[in-house]
Amino acid sequence: MIGELSRKDAAEKFAELSKRDFENLSFPKGSDEFRKDIIEYSKSIKSTIAESNGSMYEYDLRLGLYFYKKINEVYNFSERDASQDGKWRYISLVLLPDVVYSRWTANETRFFSHPTRIYFKSLWWYIHLSWQGSEEKTLEILKNNTTDDVVQLVERIGSLGYRIDLYREIMNYYGNLEVSRKGRSAGIFRKVMKLNTTRGKMIEPALHNGGTRGYVKELFDYFD
Amino acid sequence: MSSELKFYREMNEKLFMKIGYEAEPVSLSHTLNGQIRKLVLEDDAQFEMGLDENTVLIEDKDAIWDVNEHDLNIHFKCYINNPQFLFGGNGVATDDAKVGFALRWHSKSSKQRGTEKVKVIDRSIEGRCVLEHTLKFSEKKLFGELTVELVLYLEEPSSVVSPSYASNSGTVLGVLDFKNFVIDGQSSAFPIVEVHAPEAPLWYVTFNYTDVMSDSFTEENIAINLNMAHKNYNIVSGKKEQMNNPVLTEIISSALHVIVEKVMKEDDSQNILNGNGFESGSIGEAIFYFITTFNWDISSPEKLAASIRNDWESRVGGEGF
Numbered sequence: 001m002i003g004e005l006s007r008k009d010a011a012e013k014f015a016e017l018s019k020r021d022f023e024n025l026s027f028p029k030g031s032d033e034f035r036k037d038i039i040e041y042s043k044s045i046k047s048t049i050a051e052s053n054g055s056m057y058e059y060d061l062r063l064g065l066y067f068y069k070k071i072n073e074v075y076n077f078s079e080r081d082a083s084q085d086g087k088w089r090y091i092s093l094v095l096l097p098d099v100v101y102s103r104w105t106a107n108e109t110r111f112f113s114h115p116t117r118i119y120f121k122s123l124w125w126y127i128h129l130s131w132q133g134s135e136e137k138t139l140e141i142l143k144n145n146t147t148d149d150v151v152q153l154v155e156r157i158g159s160l161g162y163r164i165d166l167y168r169e170i171m172n173y174y175g176n177l178e179v180s181r182k183g184r185s186a187g188i189f190r191k192v193m194k195l196n197t198t199r200g201k202m203i204e205p206a207l208h209n210g211g212t213r214g215y216v217k218e219l220f221d222y223f224d
Numbered sequence: 225m226s227s228e229l230k231f232y233r234e235m236n237e238k239l240f241m242k243i244g245y246e247a248e249p250v251s252l253s254h255t256l257n258g259q260i261r262k263l264v265l266e267d268d269a270q271f272e273m274g275l276d277e278n279t280v281l282i283e284d285k286d287a288i289w290d291v292n293e294h295d296l297n298i299h300f301k302c303y304i305n306n307p308q309f310l311f312g313g314n315g316v317a318t319d320d321a322k323v324g325f326a327l328r329w330h331s332k333s334s335k336q337r338g339t340e341k342v343k344v345i346d347r348s349i350e351g352r353c354v355l356e357h358t359l360k361f362s363e364k365k366l367f368g369e370l371t372v373e374l375v376l377y378l379e380e381p382s383s384v385v386s387p388s389y390a391s392n393s394g395t396v397l398g399v400l401d402f403k404n405f406v407i408d409g410q411s412s413a414f415p416i417v418e419v420h421a422p423e424a425p426l427w428y429v430t431f432n433y434t435d436v437m438s439d440s441f442t443e444e445n446i447a448i449n450l451n452m453a454h455k456n457y458n459i460v461s462g463k464k465e466q467m468n469n470p471v472l473t474e475i476i477s478s479a480l481h482v483i484v485e486k487v488m489k490e491d492d493s494q495n496i497l498n499g500n501g502f503e504s505g506s507i508g509e510a511i512f513y514f515i516t517t518f519n520w521d522i523s524s525p526e527k528l529a530a531s532i533r534n535d536w537e538s539r540v541g542g543e544g545f
Binding site: 081125158 | 324334335338341366380420438452501505
């Protein structure tokens with residue numbers, strides 16, 4: 001079961017782990033197999049990426065996909081869980097602190113203090129908001145993105161929450177743009193997300209007569 | 225609804241009365257062993273929570289339904305007795321346009337929102353229009369609270385440009401009704417957080433927002449941090465409830481000052497002051513509310529500092545936020 005950690009407890013736990021440089025850690029009972037799978041996978045992609053001169057984005061993407069699949073399976077993890085920051089603080093500081101540490105060292109924003117930057121939380125929502133029905137299809141549309149795209153997507157939650165269907169459609173459209181298309185390197189994703197925030201105040205994307213897809217196409221076409 | 229200045233016609237009180245809106249009580253159900261089971265709510269719980277008539281606490285009288293195990297169906301049925309008034313001269317759409325009705329839901333505490341179309345009509349509709357729809361939420365999807373609105377929107381604009389009428393498909397023309405559902409009790413508070421920061425001062429403010437007009441006024445985006453690692457922390461004792469602690473009052477006043485000054489430097493500051501374009505629950509709305517409702521004077525730093533304290537000190541120990 002995924003427990004919860006209050007912000008106060010998270011701050012204390014973080015201070016305690018930092019003092020020990022994240023060494024000699026102990027973990028909750030029953031988490032061994034889950035932890036072992038995540039850690040082994042993390043090591044294997046790290047070495048593959050080192051050999052092929054890959055980016056940190058590639059590491060985050062691969063680990064994110066694997067983590068998303070595992071935690072949903074093993075812990076029956078869902079949107080309900082993923083919307084509770086207490087659970088993410090628990091995952092960061094109790095379940096997988098060593099994995100977060102190996103990616104970010106003792107950076108408190110990635111453990112608990114910045115709610116949209118908690119490492120595994122941002123990975124989970126990045127994958128969830130991009131999900132295309134299967135791991136392969138999701139990987140396919142995300143493989144050419146960057147760490148900035150993760151931030152642009154996950155941090156644009158708005159005051160009422162994510163429109164999940166809309167974001168999946170945007171990620172699909174963006175993922176299928178030609179890499180060579182000029183717009184892509186010119187930060188088109190950021191622009192599209194900003195335009196969406198503005199338009200979304202008056203227009204409800206799902207109610208557009210071209211459907212969500214038609215709405216998304218208009219967003220991208222605007223910058224052509 | 226936001227108070228943004230719109231250049232097209234929207235639903236207003238007069239038109240709302242003319243179209244004759246009526247709604248049946250909302251009913252709830254869920255799947256149990258492959259069958260649909262009606263959810264009967266605990267009446268006393270509604271009463272004890274002191275909820276208003278638009279808010280429903282989802283507590284199963286027979287204690288079977290559990291959001292972790294069961295889905296949730298919310299069934300709406302309502303009527304528009306005179307839908308023709310939506311079109312033409314005094315309506316919100318031209319005679320050759322199509323309008324639709326949709327259920328739009330959001331749950332800030334579940335970090336999600338969505339919209340489903342219910343029905344599309346045009347001028348040729350005769351008699352009353354019946355709207356019926358069931359929103360289905362799978363198990364383990366929602367957390368906290370849920371709001372569902374019945375909205376009127378433009379499905380298909382007129383083929384000719386008609387000034388003063390909305391022209392983009394998907395434009396929301398009005399909210400006809402809404403209901404709140406409570407799944408997990410209360411959440412949300414003033415954005416004060418306790419941190420453990422050995423090198424930092426007793427308190428400080430952090431900003432993590434991207435857009436003041438849409439990001440929520442919560443600790444994710446703006447936080448007043450009280451430092452537990454500070455030697456004077458015991459003076460504020462970290463109890464958010466103790467709002468009448470004078471040191472804490474002073475910290476909060478100073479922090480609010482910092483927040484208002486910061487937000488007033490954003491590009492959107494004029495829109496905030498005019499009450500335009502921010503989403504409900506956003507930082508922009510909070511600042512607008514502070515300035516207009518509590519009479520905070522932003523004309524100079526010293527006036528701002530004094531007016532925040534006048535206001536805040538008059539309310540602590542009283543109703544508070």
